[in-house]
Amino acid sequence: MKKLINEMDKVVDECVEGFLKANKNQVKRVGNVNAIARKEAPKQGKVGIVIGGGAGHEPLFLEFIGGGMADAVAHGDIFAAPSPNVILEATRAAAGGEGVLYIYGNYEGDVMNFDMAAEMAKNEGIENETVRVWDDVASASPDEIEERRGISGDLFIIKIAGAKAETGADLEDVKSTVEKARDNTRSIGIALTSATLPNTGEKTFELGEDEMEVGMGVHGEPGVERIKIKSAEETVRTMADKVLEDLPFRSGDEVVTLVNSYGATTRLELQIVYDEFSSILEERKIDVYDAEIGAYCTTQDMAGCSITLMKLDRELKKLYNTDANSPGYKHFQE
């Protein structure tokens, strides 16, 4: 395995250490675990936004704490949910008297551990609510939407949550807006290669030299079809058809989009993907308010990408436009 690591069983701890050192003026460790909060958390009179999940998807979730983003993160091991006590530490760090909203990807381990932490937090008098992200259209049918997995849509949903919480809205209001953002967001991913996990040296799955998988999950979960590798244009059309028909996104809709690299796919390729995706949206008269391009939700060195759309309304657009300043995602107007 050609990776810049020391011992396999320390990769997550050393990553967190490096992250803390590189952002020493913005973030702090809380408890004696991999729970990290904004330096100024908890902020009194503001709903706390707590995110988290397995490691290995950096910058998601670890690096999405900061101004206009989350207040604290519970960071698990590679592809493993954070334990309830880590989530509880993050919760305490984010709780400023107005309660806490949990946001995380809809995976069994995360659901179980966040639910346990939520109970523990309630017992400590910290009011809390939860929004699970299930943007991956390839992972279950539309009538089983609550079975879907969360992928790159996390970025927009966390951004909206951070912005809404900073308006001073109460927990019920923040939850309701974040649910709207979640319900307006759809993604789909494809994989061209497997990833090699830094904690085991193992590949996540096998994929033939001439194959790609449409709908591949961010931990290598099977997608909807394994096909011969196609051109960027054909690939994006396949992805766009599936993602656009799901909400569905219609002529006249205004959206923000993300073209996300899963790891080894380059920014050059992402721009080519966006070139095609943008043409498709134009054909369908879907108006792109803003487009993000980069690696925000990764699967280590897996080659592949995902596309995400969030349909805007007046409130979401206003919240989208506020500043976000986290180590892993920055957005601001001049």
Place this chain on the structure above:
Amino acid sequence: MKKLINEMDKVVDECVEGFLKANKNQVKRVGNVNAIARKEAPKQGKVGIVIGGGAGHEPLFLEFIGGGMADAVAHGDIFAAPSPNVILEATRAAAGGEGVLYIYGNYEGDVMNFDMAAEMAKNEGIENETVRVWDDVASASPDEIEERRGISGDLFIIKIAGAKAETGADLEDVKSTVEKARDNTRSIGIALTSATLPNTGEKTFELGEDEMEVGMGVHGEPGVERIKIKSAEETVRTMADKVLEDLPFRSGDEVVTLVNSYGATTRLELQIVYDEFSSILEERKIDVYDAEIGAYCTTQDMAGCSITLMKLDRELKKLYNTDANSPGYKHFQE
């Protein structure tokens, strides 16, 4: 080759198209070539900052135009300098009456073509000056510093240039500050794997399964030694020794640092690298004012990383602290 492309000979043009579409409110194409400028360029009364070089290193240089960064970019083919006419178009777009400063990596093709464009621009009455970036300590000895190549140090130098130009300083002043930034900046890179070029499908070089190369250039130029792969800790110590002794950086110096991925190296690994690098700087009592971690100067899907330091003085620190808002690099204070 597992890449999201269409035709090999169109990858750069399609990348530029995608970039223009994704950033349609911020940037525009100028001429009928791959020269791209900020929408509001040229800005009257401000020195224009023109950058450029071969494609394949995205976000460098293409995505470094924007507020507090460059005004225009001349984008070449993969690993090939932009032609003089492309540079001239970028120059015209950036020229607001106070002249233009060229900043690019110190490679033969770039030097030749930028020099030709500079002559052509002078003939059109556009005053201009040049700062070549030569931060790669592995590429030539300290007494042949003008033979060194430019690598990830470009990021900090372009950031300082953009900030200085926005103060309204004249061309001579901007050049002098940017030269100082360049002279205060040192980098070194290592490669763990080769890259596959999207325009040819070829690998840039061969490297054994258990080998890494210290000092590898961003186009696969040979480094200073090819060694058995080491732990992150040993690798970073090797890199740090070479880069720190070169300026040299001394106890009491204040620096900004960059840990840069060449492509397939993940953010998890970059944090581990920074964890070690930060310890070394602490041992040597070199004070880190700010640390950037990410993929800013890439070589397609090559695994490997570079570390960069820029020594600060009062002026550079102030300029570093100003906002930068380009698609490929954002920096702001809350």
